Amino acid sequence: MKINKHKKATKKTLAKQSTIKRLTFFIAGVCLGFFQTVFLIPDSCAQSSPAPQATAPIDIQANEQEFLDSIVLAKGDVTVTYKDSIVKAPEAKLFRDPSGQPQKAIFVGHPFLTQNDNKINADTLIFEIADSKFIAQGNAHSEVSSEGDTQLDAKASPGKVNKIENKKENKSDGTIKAEGSTKNIVASKGSNNSKQPFAWPQASDDQNAFQKPVSNVATSPHSDNTVETSKKASTDKTDKAAPEKIITDSDYQEYSKESGKFDASGHVHVIHGEISVFADKLKLVYGTDGKPETALFNGHVNAFQGTSNTQAEMVTYYLATKRLQATGNVRSKMLQKQDGTDNKGGTNKKVVGTKPNAGGAIAAPTATVPQNSEDPIIVVSDSQDMNQNTGKMSAEGNVRVYYQDMIGAGPKVLLLRNTDGRAEKVIFTERSQVSQPGKRWIADRITMAIATKKILAEGNTKAFIIGSPSKPPSPQANSALAMTSGSKSAATGAAATDKNKTGTVAGSNKNEIY
Amino acid sequence: MLLVEFFSRNSSKLIGALSIPTIIVLFWFYAQYEANQQVSEFNKAQKVRPNTDETTITNYELKEVDDSNQVRWLLAAKTGALEPVSHDVNLTDVHVDYMDGKTLKMRITAPVGQTNEDTRLVKLAGLGDKQVSACGEEGKVKLEAAKIELDKKNQFQAVGNVNIVWSNAAKVIGDTAFGALGSKGSNDLSNVKLIGHTHALIGSVEE
Numbered sequence: 001m002k003i004n005k006h007k008k009a010t011k012k013t014l015a016k017q018s019t020i021k022r023l024t025f026f027i028a029g030v031c032l033g034f035f036q037t038v039f040l041i042p043d044s045c046a047q048s049s050p051a052p053q054a055t056a057p058i059d060i061q062a063n064e065q066e067f068l069d070s071i072v073l074a075k076g077d078v079t080v081t082y083k084d085s086i087v088k089a090p091e092a093k094l095f096r097d098p099s100g101q102p103q104k105a106i107f108v109g110h111p112f113l114t115q116n117d118n119k120i121n122a123d124t125l126i127f128e129i130a131d132s133k134f135i136a137q138g139n140a141h142s143e144v145s146s147e148g149d150t151q152l153d154a155k156a157s158p159g160k161v162n163k164i165e166n167k168k169e170n171k172s173d174g175t176i177k178a179e180g181s182t183k184n185i186v187a188s189k190g191s192n193n194s195k196q197p198f199a200w201p202q203a204s205d206d207q208n209a210f211q212k213p214v215s216n217v218a219t220s221p222h223s224d225n226t227v228e229t230s231k232k233a234s235t236d237k238t239d240k241a242a243p244e245k246i247i248t249d250s251d252y253q254e255y256s257k258e259s260g261k262f263d264a265s266g267h268v269h270v271i272h273g274e275i276s277v278f279a280d281k282l283k284l285v286y287g288t289d290g291k292p293e294t295a296l297f298n299g300h301v302n303a304f305q306g307t308s309n310t311q312a313e314m315v316t317y318y319l320a321t322k323r324l325q326a327t328g329n330v331r332s333k334m335l336q337k338q339d340g341t342d343n344k345g346g347t348n349k350k351v352v353g354t355k356p357n358a359g360g361a362i363a364a365p366t367a368t369v370p371q372n373s374e375d376p377i378i379v380v381s382d383s384q385d386m387n388q389n390t391g392k393m394s395a396e397g398n399v400r401v402y403y404q405d406m407i408g409a410g411p412k413v414l415l416l417r418n419t420d421g422r423a424e425k426v427i428f429t430e431r432s433q434v435s436q437p438g439k440r441w442i443a444d445r446i447t448m449a450i451a452t453k454k455i456l457a458e459g460n461t462k463a464f465i466i467g468s469p470s471k472p473p474s475p476q477a478n479s480a481l482a483m484t485s486g487s488k489s490a491a492t493g494a495a496a497t498d499k500n501k502t503g504t505v506a507g508s509n510k511n512e513i514y
Numbered sequence: 515m516l517l518v519e520f521f522s523r524n525s526s527k528l529i530g531a532l533s534i535p536t537i538i539v540l541f542w543f544y545a546q547y548e549a550n551q552q553v554s555e556f557n558k559a560q561k562v563r564p565n566t567d568e569t570t571i572t573n574y575e576l577k578e579v580d581d582s583n584q585v586r587w588l589l590a591a592k593t594g595a596l597e598p599v600s601h602d603v604n605l606t607d608v609h610v611d612y613m614d615g616k617t618l619k620m621r622i623t624a625p626v627g628q629t630n631e632d633t634r635l636v637k638l639a640g641l642g643d644k645q646v647s648a649c650g651e652e653g654k655v656k657l658e659a660a661k662i663e664l665d666k667k668n669q670f671q672a673v674g675n676v677n678i679v680w681s682n683a684a685k686v687i688g689d690t691a692f693g694a695l696g697s698k699g700s701n702d703l704s705n706v707k708l709i710g711h712t713h714a715l716i717g718s719v720e721e
Contacts (some may be wrong), residue, residue, distance in 0.1 A: 064707065069704070
C-alpha cells in the first residue's frame, strides 16, 4: 500500500513538472511570437515600403552635365524645372536612387527658385523632390504669395475669395486667451520714476524704432533701432488691391507647397503689407485652399505695424484679417501723433490748467507740461490681441498701460483706436487702477480718454490723492467728482494736499475726472 | 723660280686638300636634292592615283582583347580598305560590339568609319541622315551622335547632336559627350559627361 502511495505521489509530481515545463514552453513561444510581431514585422514592412518617388521628370539645362552612378552634376547656368518649380543656379547636384529616379537636388552658389508667384533664394538650396520640399540655407530670402497658388485663384471666383475673407474677419473679433507667465517688470536703467510702483519704459528705448522698412536682414533684427512702418503700403490703396507677399529673410527656411509648410528660423525678418516682424522662428500655417492663413512667430518677436510696435515671446498673425495675437511678456508701443496744430506752436509745451470745474473743485494754477510730438502709449501684459482692421487691442494678464504721466494697471484692458490709428480710449474692464502724479483711482471699470486725458471710473471706485513731501496732501473728503487729470495738474488735489500725504475718496460708484 | 716652285707645290696641295670636302658636300647636296625630287614626284603620283596599293577586305574584322585574353570589343565591317603605310582602315557598315565576357553589353552601328590597326582607335561617323548609334544591353541605353571616337580602353567621345537615353531613367542631349562604354561591372554607359547646350530629363522618361 505504501509503495502504491509512493508511486502515486511520484506520478503526481512528474505530472506537475511536465505541466510546468509545457507552460514554460508555451509562455516562451508566446513571448517569441510577440517579439517577432512587435520588432521584426514592422522592420520588414518598413524595408519593403517603397521610398516616395518623383511624379514627374526633372528637366535640367546647363553648360555641362556629368552622369555618375547615382549622381548627376550640372555646372554653368543650370536651370532645373520640376512641375511648376524652376531653380536657377551656377551648380547643381542631383541624387538618384538605384532605378535612376531623382530623389534630391542640392543647388549651390546662391540659387534662385521660382514657383508660380513664390520665390526663394539662398546660399544653398536643397530640393527634396518626392516631397516637393525646398530647404534654403544661408541668407535665405523668400517671397511667398499670401494669395496662395495663382492657379488655384484662377479657378476660384473672386466673390468666393471675398466671402472667405469676410468670414475670417468675423471670427477675428473673438477675445484672446491669457497665456504666458506673469512677471513683474524690472525697472529699466536710468529710470526717473523710482516712485512708481512699476518701471516706466523709457521713450528713448524705442525712439528710433519707427523708421522706413528694412528688407535686408543684415541689420540687427532684434534691435529697436531697425524698424519699419511701411507707410507707403498703408497709404497706397492700389498696393492693397494687389496680392501681398510674405517676404521672409532668415538663416534657414523650409518650404513645401504640396504639404502646405513654410518654416523659417534664425534671424527671421518678415514683411507682409505694412507689418514687419523680427523673430527667431516663423511658421506659416496653410489653409485647405492652399493659402497661408496664419504666421506663427516664436522667440524674441518684435513686430512693427504702422506706428505700433509689439515685442513678445510668441506672436500669431492672421494674414487675411491682420489680427495679431501676442503672448509672453508682451510689450506694445503705439505712437500717438499729435495734430499738426500742436506742433506748429513753435514749442512742445502745452498749456494746461483749468478745465471744467465740476463739484466745486478749486481751480489749479495754470501750468505747462512738456508734450512730445509723438507720445507713445505703452502696454505691457501677458498677452495681447490687436486687429488692424477694427482698431481694437485687448490685453490680458498683469496689464500695465503708460501714457505720458498716466499709468494704468489691471487684469484686462481694451484699447480702441480711430481710423487714423490713434488711440482714443483705454478701458480697464476689471478691478484696475490708474495713477497720475499725486493721484490714483481704483475701480471696477476705468476708461481713459487719450486725447482729452479724461478718466471715467465706474463701480466701487476709490480715489487717492498722494501729496509730495513738500506739499503734503490732505484727505479729499468731498465728492470724488472733482479732480483734474494728470499733467493738467490736480485742480482739487494741488490745493487740498497741503497737510496730509495721502487722502482717499471712497464710496462712489462713478467718478468722472476732468 | 723659287716662288713659282713654291706656289706650284703648295697650291696643288691646297687645292687637293680643299677639293675633297667640297666634292663630298656637293655630293651630299645632290643626293638630298634628288631624294626630295623623288619624294615630291611620289607624292604627286599618290595624289593623282591614291591608294594604289590599298587592300580592300570584305567582312573586315578587328578585335581588342584584355590581359586575360577575353574579347573587349569586336569590330566588324562590310568592307575595310587597308592603307599599307599608315595601317588605317576605312570602313563601311560598321558594327562594334562591346563584350563583358561572352555577354554583349553594347553594339555601336555606323554607316562609315575608320580604324587603325596599330593604335586601335576607332572613328565612326554618320552619313546623310544616318547617325552613329549605340544600343545597350536589352535596349536600356541608346546613344546617337554625328561622330563617335572610341579608344581601346572603352572610352568614347561623341561629337555633334549627342542624344543619350537611359530607358525610364533619363534622356539628355548636348554638343559633346565623354564617357566609358560597356565597362565591366558597370552600366552600359558610365561616367558620362556632356558639354555644351546640355538638356536632360531625369525621371520616368518616355522614349
